[in-house]
Amino acid sequence: MIAFLIKRLFHALLVMFVISVIAFAIQDNLGDPIQQMVGQSVPESERAVLREELGLNDPFAVQYLRFAANAVQFDFGYSYVFNEPTTDVILRHLPATLELVAASTFLIIALSIPIGVYSAIRPRAWLSRFFMGVSIIGISIPVFLTAIVLIQLFAIGVSVTPFPADTGWGGWLNDLLSTEGGMPAYGRGDPVAVFGTWETNFASLKGLSYLVLPAISLASIMLPLFIRLIRAEMLEVMQSEYVKFARAKGISLRRIYFLHALKNTMLPVITVGGVQIGTLVAYTILTETVFQWPGMGLMFLDAIERSDIPLIVTYLMIVGLIFVITNTLVDLIYGLVNPTVKLTGKPA
Amino acid sequence: MTTTHSSVTRSSTTSRWERFRDSYLLYSFKRDLIAQFSLAVFILLVGCALLAPWLAPMNPYDLAQIDILASELPPFWVDGSDPTYLMGTDSQGRDLLSTILYGLRVSLIIGFGAVAMQASLGVCFGLLAGYLGGRVDAFLMRMADIQLSFSTLMVAIVVGALFKAIFGGATFSTYAVPLLVLIIGLAEWPQYARTVRASVLAEKGKEYVDAARVMGLSSRRIMFRHILPNTLSPIFVISTVQVANAIISEAALSFLGLGMPETQPSLGSLIKSGFDYIQSGSWWITLIPGLVLVVLVLVINLLGDWLRDVLNPRLYKG
């Protein structure tokens, strides 16, 4: 167990090292702290002195080590735009993004497992075919378009009037195809503050209503992928000898499906799926842009537009850290679920 | 001598055609309505994109043809439309149908270009990793792992943002097409590398590779002439899916303002430019290009699904 942890930790550190080198290279080449500190008016001679004092003429490696030493203490300098430590800016935006990802993850897990399992058990049923059809359409719709369509349907509303409204059925069809709109689609509303700085949307129904459309949009990329993955893995497991043997033992089908098959299905799903959940953070950039959700993604895009290099670098480091943490957690969970990984580092 | 040579080529081409005619691929295609329909729609879309200059009623790149007074006109079936503009106009008064046709062309060029880019990168790295093994393999695959765990979209956004910062907005806009091809190619090569590596590892153990090595062929020759042909079917299958992904990635980058400029819009930047007007009720500027994008990606995905079922190659899970 300890050997496994150390190995995972080493891998995580290696990844963080690579990310930090890239982040530092960006900062070193694109950011000019002198410009930010003193502005345009200061003559070149004074700038040179400052540059020397700040150590900007030191070799790359020395500067990197200084950067890394600060980074370990979560000190990435000041944001050009906000004029406060970048970590403070990020921390202010972090809860919104994490809550969005959490809500989407919940939706994905709650829907993909039953749908995936069902369409594997009854591959020929019309409902399974329907799910598979919807999921391939779902894969083909970019997340920002899903978001826009949701806004049009449920925030703005659509009124359809092709059918004669004066007849009973025409009015009924028009009403059926029209949507009312009115769902909140911009921003977080008034999140409730808990634990001091953490503002949450989970505390009230009103807060949750702001979360609905963004969370569905964000989930819409991964949900079809997960359904297809679970179905494919489950179909493969159902062909295995041990499922046949369980049938030959006279075990009930329900137990075979939901214990024997599902447990084995979930192993590859955890590895692939866990990583995908991590990448949801990347997709928040798109969803947050559409919904003006005040999270890290929106902040990052803003930082790019305003060339706020320290903030960009900090974002990369923090998101890298989130990816590394999710991946390590997923590996740990996999090790706990799969008995053939003895958590000693090598699969038996 | 030349005559014999040409006759040999001809016979080999006919046999190839015959092989295709009798193949399972064609057989299953003939039985699969969805695949036929998808291919038809795909060919139609590609045809429209290629013929855009001739099909489009207007040239959206030509400022002289744009009438700013005719902006935000709805499509023909909505009240207040102008019959000159079948699908309505966008916020700058460009004919939406023409802009979509030109945008489709841009999206397809970038999609296919980016896939060619990532395939050449990924195939080379995958072959190297699989064939050489050892440290090269460990290094390349670790790189691929890191990049994939970061998600290709994230990498594309970061690289795109960097390019924009390095070159400046104006230069970026001018060279947007090749830059986007490069960005998406750099972001997505690991998919290919992993798949190619997996099939190389499977092929490497086989006897014909040993035989080629015993015959004293060079590593490069063995890799490209002997191993690569045997990895083609998985490459072919991921390529279809990757074209769809690349088109979506381009659209996403453009939507974030890191892609095609509005003066030379792709489907993604059209959707973005329309999004600002959706609250004022001009839904068509966003949703009609959006529908075209979805149909394009959907038919490519359906073809990819069909190909995977038929060729059933060993694909890297994930």
Add this chain to the structure above:
Amino acid sequence: MSLLEVNHLDVRFALRGGDVKALRDICFSLDRGERLGIVGESGAGKSVAAFSLLNLIAQPGYIAGGSIRFDGQELIGVSDRALRRIRGHRISMIFQDPMMTLNPVLTIGEQMVECLKAHRRIASRDARAISLRKLQQVQIPSPEARLDQYPHELSGGMRQRVIIAIALLLDPDIIIADEPTTALDVTIQAEIMALLLELCEEHNVGLVLITHDLGVVSQVTQRMLVMYAGRVIEQGPTREIINDLQHPYTQGLIKALPQMATPGERLNQIPGSMPSLNRLPSGCAFHPRCGFVTRADGSHRQACHDQVPGFVTSGNCQAACHMVAEMIERERLPAEEQDR
């Protein structure tokens, strides 16, 4: 009446190009405590036969006709629920590859207890006690610890012992063993076989042993079937078949045994290979490979080409072969002539 009676069993696979007949007209029976061997090359339909007894054939296979009577009850056409009460309870199975048969994510104990619980109202503790006793019976070292281990912690031979223990859990009437030792190391094969035999004798369990190994069949079973291309071509008491070979195919199988070869000479083998089921030759499916056909006279050679042979009885054995029919006829003829 026998414990298990199979009559005219037909199994087909519904494939794209039409149905393929995997088993045709299979008839056999098994008495309580009897041991029956089913022999044939791979692809002859042995495993399909084994799996169809409990209707466990994988899609797209299905039972197209015939009857399987077990203990007076017809098994074809009954509900899956009713079959489930027999599976693992009164008829249990042992699969070919112990590495693939046990679920990798469940402990040995879980996989044993669930089987008991599926068929009996029993407390977990009692189920565990029974499981432990069965593990002791199959002579697994430190059985108590095994209950909480996962399959990957056990060797192939040990896993097959566990599977035998599972098969014996509910004291079944019949065990169907599908090549139970093929996937094991040669050194362990005999051990496992001896164990299986011993336990079957001890508990008076009937055994259907499916194998391609004639040597094992001759040592273990009392009666045997020889299958070729989805049909039974010879059946009878094992000893009689081995001692008085009739069907040319069975003769070929015996001659092909390494023990039968003369040192320094090539092993005998049957020329050619078994036809695939969707491209069966006309008449006797074996005739293209049969050494007797070329020696036969015209009328019989024609029969081999044209007609599917019926069974001819000689002693307690039955063989489906035109040539055997002819030989028996010839033997009988001189006797009849002497009578005249």
